[in-house]
Amino acid sequence: MGLWIGLAILAVIALLALAGPWLLPRDPMAQNIMNRRIPPIWDAWFNPASKASVEHLLGTDRLGRDYLARVIAGARISLPIGFITAGVAVTIGAAIGIAAGYWRGRVDAALSFVIQTRLSLPIMLVALTSISLLGGSLSVIIITGSLLLWDRAAIVSRTMTMQLSERDYVRVAKVLGATNWQIIRREILPGLRNALLIIFTIELGNAILLEASLSFLGLGLPPPAPSWGLMLAEAREDIFAAPWMIAVPGVALLLTVFATGLIGDALQTGEQTQP
Amino acid sequence: MWVYLTRRLVTSFAVLIAISILVFALTNLARDPAIAVAGEGASASDIQQVRERYGFEQSLPQRYLQWATAAASGDLGISYRQNRPVLNIIVERLPVTLMLSSTGLVLALAISLPLSLLAARWPGSLLDRATLWLALVAQSVPSFWLALVLISLMSVKWGILPASGSVSIYHFIMPGIVLAIYAMPPLLRLTRAGLQEVLKSDYIRTARAKGLPERKVLSKHALRNALVPVVSIAAVQLGYMLGGSVLLETIFAMNGIGYLAWEAISGADLPVIQAIVLLSAFFYVALSLLADILNAWLDPRIRLA
Amino acid sequence: MTRLAVENLRITFGGNIPAVDGVSFAIERGKVLAIVGESGSGKSMTSLALMGLLPRGARMSATTMRLGDLDLTASSTRMTDIRGRRMAMIFQDPMTCLNPVYTIGNQLEEVYLQHNGGRRSAARERAIYLLDRVGVPMARERLRQYPHQMSGGLRQRVMIAMALMCEPEFLIADEPTTALDVTTQIQVLDLLTELKDDFGLGLLLITHDLGVVARIAGEVCVMRRGVFVETGGVADVFANPQHAYTRQLLDAVPVLGQPKKRLLPDGALSL
Numbered sequence: 001m002g003l004w005i006g007l008a009i010l011a012v013i014a015l016l017a018l019a020g021p022w023l024l025p026r027d028p029m030a031q032n033i034m035n036r037r038i039p040p041i042w043d044a045w046f047n048p049a050s051k052a053s054v055e056h057l058l059g060t061d062r063l064g065r066d067y068l069a070r071v072i073a074g075a076r077i078s079l080p081i082g083f084i085t086a087g088v089a090v091t092i093g094a095a096i097g098i099a100a101g102y103w104r105g106r107v108d109a110a111l112s113f114v115i116q117t118r119l120s121l122p123i124m125l126v127a128l129t130s131i132s133l134l135g136g137s138l139s140v141i142i143i144t145g146s147l148l149l150w151d152r153a154a155i156v157s158r159t160m161t162m163q164l165s166e167r168d169y170v171r172v173a174k175v176l177g178a179t180n181w182q183i184i185r186r187e188i189l190p191g192l193r194n195a196l197l198i199i200f201t202i203e204l205g206n207a208i209l210l211e212a213s214l215s216f217l218g219l220g221l222p223p224p225a226p227s228w229g230l231m232l233a234e235a236r237e238d239i240f241a242a243p244w245m246i247a248v249p250g251v252a253l254l255l256t257v258f259a260t261g262l263i264g265d266a267l268q269t270g271e272q273t274q275p
Numbered sequence: 276m277w278v279y280l281t282r283r284l285v286t287s288f289a290v291l292i293a294i295s296i297l298v299f300a301l302t303n304l305a306r307d308p309a310i311a312v313a314g315e316g317a318s319a320s321d322i323q324q325v326r327e328r329y330g331f332e333q334s335l336p337q338r339y340l341q342w343a344t345a346a347a348s349g350d351l352g353i354s355y356r357q358n359r360p361v362l363n364i365i366v367e368r369l370p371v372t373l374m375l376s377s378t379g380l381v382l383a384l385a386i387s388l389p390l391s392l393l394a395a396r397w398p399g400s401l402l403d404r405a406t407l408w409l410a411l412v413a414q415s416v417p418s419f420w421l422a423l424v425l426i427s428l429m430s431v432k433w434g435i436l437p438a439s440g441s442v443s444i445y446h447f448i449m450p451g452i453v454l455a456i457y458a459m460p461p462l463l464r465l466t467r468a469g470l471q472e473v474l475k476s477d478y479i480r481t482a483r484a485k486g487l488p489e490r491k492v493l494s495k496h497a498l499r500n501a502l503v504p505v506v507s508i509a510a511v512q513l514g515y516m517l518g519g520s521v522l523l524e525t526i527f528a529m530n531g532i533g534y535l536a537w538e539a540i541s542g543a544d545l546p547v548i549q550a551i552v553l554l555s556a557f558f559y560v561a562l563s564l565l566a567d568i569l570n571a572w573l574d575p576r577i578r579l580a
Numbered sequence: 581m582t583r584l585a586v587e588n589l590r591i592t593f594g595g596n597i598p599a600v601d602g603v604s605f606a607i608e609r610g611k612v613l614a615i616v617g618e619s620g621s622g623k624s625m626t627s628l629a630l631m632g633l634l635p636r637g638a639r640m641s642a643t644t645m646r647l648g649d650l651d652l653t654a655s656s657t658r659m660t661d662i663r664g665r666r667m668a669m670i671f672q673d674p675m676t677c678l679n680p681v682y683t684i685g686n687q688l689e690e691v692y693l694q695h696n697g698g699r700r701s702a703a704r705e706r707a708i709y710l711l712d713r714v715g716v717p718m719a720r721e722r723l724r725q726y727p728h729q730m731s732g733g734l735r736q737r738v739m740i741a742m743a744l745m746c747e748p749e750f751l752i753a754d755e756p757t758t759a760l761d762v763t764t765q766i767q768v769l770d771l772l773t774e775l776k777d778d779f780g781l782g783l784l785l786i787t788h789d790l791g792v793v794a795r796i797a798g799e800v801c802v803m804r805r806g807v808f809v810e811t812g813g814v815a816d817v818f819a820n821p822q823h824a825y826t827r828q829l830l831d832a833v834p835v836l837g838q839p840k841k842r843l844l845p846d847g848a849l850s851l
Contacts, residue, residue: 116286117293120563122555124521125536126301129548132540133305209417213522216419217537236423236526243427250420258415265411398636477676483633484671485691485742486664495690499681575726576680 006262013256017075029224032064037242040067058248061231062238067245071252074228077221078256081138082208085145089207090200093150094192097157098184102165108158115154123148127210131219141220145210149203156195164191194267201264205257212253228253283567287560291553295346298552299339302545307331311543312355329355342546346553352546356539361550365532371441372524372531376516378447379454380509387459388505391466392493395474406467414460418453422526425449439528450523458512465508469501476500503570510566514559581608584630584667584750584782587644591625593637599625601806607782609749612773614785614793614814616829617803623786626803627752630784631669632659647750665695668743672755674735678727684738685723691745703745710741714771733764737771744775750782757792769796790833794818802826 039050040059058067100111127144134140164170170187178186214220215229223230228249235245302308309326310317317325326332333341342352351361394403429449430438440446473479474497482496483489524533532551539547571577584607591600600622607613615623628634630645630652645652647666652659663669671677679687688710689703696703704723711719714737727735736756743751753772757765773796776783785797793800793814800817802810802825810823821827 113286113289113293117290117297120290120294120556120559121297122515122552122559125540125548125552125555126298128521128537128540129298129301129552130305132543133302133311205415212417213419217522217525232417232420232423239423239427240431243431246420246423246427250417250424253417253420254415257417258412261411261415265407477671477673478679480633481671481677481739481742482679484631484663484669485694486660486662487690487694488660491694496679496682500679574681576728579726579729 006259006266009255009259010263013075013252013259014079016072017079027066027069029065032060037062037238037245039242039244040248059244061234061245062242067248070226070231071228071248074226074231074249074252075256077225077227078208078211078229078253081142081145081211082204085142085149085207085211086200086203088142088146089149089203090153090196092146093153093155093199094157094196096150097154097159098161098188098192100154101158101161102180102184102188104162111154112158115151115158118148118151121148123210124213127214128217128219131214136214136219136222138221141211141214145207149206149210152202153196153199156199157192160192160195161188164188198264198267201260201267205260205264208253208257208260280564280568280571283564287564290560291556292343294556295343295549295553296339298549299342300335302548303335303338308543308545312545314543342549346550351550354539354544354547356542356544356547361546364535364547365550365554368530368532368535370531371529372517372520372533375441375447375450375454375520375523375529375531376513378451379458379516380513382451382455383458383462383512384509386455387462387466388498391463391470392498394467395470395497396489396493398471403467406463410460410463413456413463416456418457419522419526421456422449422453422523425453426526441527441529441531446527446529450527450529453523454516454520458516461508461512462505465504466501469504470497473497473501499573502573506569506573507563507566510562510569511559514555514562517555517558517562581610582648582749582782583608583646584648584784585644585646586626586630586642589626589629589642589645590640591622591629591634592639594639598806599638600629603801603803603806603808605801605808605811607750607784609780609782610776611799612776612783612785612797614787614797614800615803616787616790616793616800618788620805621803622806623803624754627669627754627784627786630752631663631667633663633669661695664691664743664748665746666748667750667752668746668748669752669754670736670739670743670756673759674732674739675727675759677739678735680727683724683726684730688723688738688742688745691742695746706745707741710744711738714738714741714775715767716741733760733768736760736764736768740768740771740775744779747779748781750784751776752784752786754786755788756785758787758789765792766795772796790818790829802829 038053038056038060039047040057056066056068058071060067061070096111096114100108100115127148130144131140165188167187170183173183173187211220211227212229212232215227216233218230218233220227220229231249232246235242235249238245308329309322309331312329313322313325330338345352349362351365353359354361354364357364390406390409394400394406397403425436426438426449429436436449437443437446470493474493479492479496482492487496520531520533521537522533523529524531525537528534532554535547536551538544539551586606587604588602589600589604590598590602592598603622603626605613605615615626617623625634625638629640629642632652634640640653642653647662650657650662652662678684685704685707688707689700692703692706693700707723708719711722716722716734716737722730722738727738730738736759740756751772756772757768760768769792772783772785775781783796785792787793797814800812800814801808802817802823804825810817810821810826817826818830821830
């Protein structure tokens with residue numbers, strides 16, 4: 001059941017992200033100083049003197065930009081970056097893990113060392129350092145993120161490949177003259193598919209949070225691109241004047257990552273109960 | 276056991292060397308260090324001055340060896356920004372980070388362990404499922420957002436806790452809570468799963484057959500056996516916290532090495548960056564090793580092998 | 581004489597087919613009753629039911645289940661008081677039945693302290709006495725050892741000692757010798773007989789091995805698919821088996837010189 005809730009949440013967010021600009025033709029970049037810091041609609045329910053209106057359902061930020069439009073625009077940044085980063089990370093990890101688990105021996109020793117090194121690296125520090133030196137472009141963020149999130153995929157791929165390559169049907173394939181590539185593609189990869197999918201959902205959540213953290217610190221995509229992390233950084237400056245402003249992007253992040261977690265958990269339970 | 280540990284020690288050392296190479300390469304290759312240090316908008320002559328002053332014209336391997344050999348003997352260089360030995364700066368700022376990380380970990384354990392025990396005591400109950408939900412929500416919460424929420428409530432709205440600084444114990448409460456929530460999910464899941472596994476064992480059935488009350492079966496017989504993965508995870512989490520508290524320390528303006536790292540990165544203070552990354556890796560490696568030793572000691576089958 | 585009496589015990593697991601479907605038996609102190617059957621016959625479940633150790637999801641009912649005057653099915657009865665103190669149980673696999681992270685001294689003493697309280701030294705003396713009694717050499721030094729440092733046969737003796745720490749009236753032994761080698765099996769069985777006589781234990785023996793039954797049991801219940809197909813004194817049943825299944829079990833015991841026979845699922849015997 002959690003699977004459906006998770007998928008539903010994610011679908012809604014993704015749909016909003018994709019269709020947002022058409023559904024809500026309000027420019028997330030349009031500034032209107034006269035209308036700045038208007039609270040969201042629910043403030044009107046408690047406070048008769050409130051300036052909230054349906055004009056700006058989630059209020060406006062300190063430059064008068066419509067918050068709802070910005071949150072939706074933020075989804076268009078955080079979601080794709082998260083997906084791509086997680087996808088690349090899992091691919092890298094799987095490649096390393098399969099190679100280590102299949103060829104073993106010195107290949108495994110070398111690759112395991114690489115994995116150990118990656119695990120010992122402080123992710124946040126390295127990400128911050130590279131982006132501050134290389135600049136906060138899309139490709140730098142994605143590459144840095146994927147290079148820091150591949151470890152789980154690698155470890156699991158390695159273990160499972162080792163187990164799978166012990167199975168009889170793999171040995172038979174080898175005896176029958178199948179090339180290594182064929183074996184990996186036809187015998188090993190299908191066995192890894194479910195596990196990698198689960199790991200993808202985990203890293204998706206991590207990637208989204210990583211990008212948000214970097215943007216929060218000012219090292220993500222440069223403004224005015226309304227990444228949720230950046231919105232939170234801006235909201236932080238208004239924490240005294242308009243404390244509600246931190247709520248919206250934060251909840252957006254929370255819901256999105258929560259949805260990925262639900263999906264991942266549901267997939268995992270499904271895996272376990274299968275014969 | 277000792278053979279295994281020696282091997283781990285050698286690997287750990289090799290890992291540290293690999294990391295030192297990586298971080299040195301990163302800070303010196305990503306951008307011309309002379310430009311990075313001189314800053315944007317520096318003139319060509321400024322840049323040349325910086326290059327000469329810090330020895331950037333020497334070859335990369337040469338500079339790496341200088342740095343690495345010095346670091347091995349405890350000399351981590353001189354900070355570009357503060358013109359003081361990096362080691363001294365780090366030693367000054369380390370206690371805050373240590374205090375913060377320990378607080379976070381202790382809190383996380385204090386919540387996770389009892390909760391897992393209760394969940395194992397009544398499997399399938401509301402409490403058991405709530406534990407899993409708690410883990411899921413806790414890992415979905417962006418820690419920096421939670422920090423802001425807490426600040427807006429505790430400091431802005433109610434004014435009961437200070438929003439920044441790291442002077443008194445009150446300053447550690449909010450960041451400690453955020454850190455605990457960050458570290459909790461894996462601890463919660465692993466302890467719960469570990470206990471569930473252990474409870475299927477034959478010796479648990481024996482313990483019950485002896486007439487021991489269920490709480491004793493759990494707390495004495497089950498827990499000790501389920502602790503092994505918990506120790507490893509706790510050590511790893513501590514390692515992460517020591518290296519990654521940048522976010523929290525900047526939000527709460529705490530005077531630890533996380534904040535120091537942020538200052539160093541913003542100011543292209545390369546020696547400090549290199550030193551902190553190396554130090555974080557060292558903590559992680561040392562803690563993993565410690566966890567292995569602790570686990571070996573906990574299990575008499577390994578200890579007396 | 582205290583009796584352990586069971587009437588009409590039924591155990592189900594949610595499905596329609598009961599694991600145990602109305603068995604009745606009684607044991608007196610100083611006597612040995614064996615329940616013999618193949619795996620899946622429900623014999624282990626029967627013994628677990630007595631101790632109140634049925635797995636989750638099991639439903640149990642019985643007309644009678646009493647230890648002397650005590651109704652074991654009553655909700656007011658605290659089984660944690662009974663287990664280890666009045667009724668004890670030992671299991672099949674001594675390798676996994678002892679907690680690997682605690683010394684055997686710790687695990688022995690804990691039973692005593694749980695039910696009797698008092699000083700650890702009293703518990704320790706009792707542990708040493710019993711270890712000695714069950715034939716574990718160097719008892720005092722053994723207390724500080726861990727389970728993995730002892731052989732299977734020694735561990736099973738430790739289990740027996742542990743069961744006797746609080747002088748129980750009844751001992752349930754679920755396949756106590758199955759995981760042991762043949763010579764050790766005989767030693768352990770003889771030990772159980774001795775202890776039964778010395779301490780006046782009522783012994784309920786669960787086994788699939790007719791040889792074990794022959795060696796130490798006085799009465800036997802043959803169990804098949806949740807019911808007793810035959811009960812009676814061991815000598816009688818072995819000499820004059822009334823039920824076809826009993827006969828098949830007896831016939832299936834391999835004898836040197838005869839061709840091997842197999843027991844098929846439908847009950848027929850093939851050559």
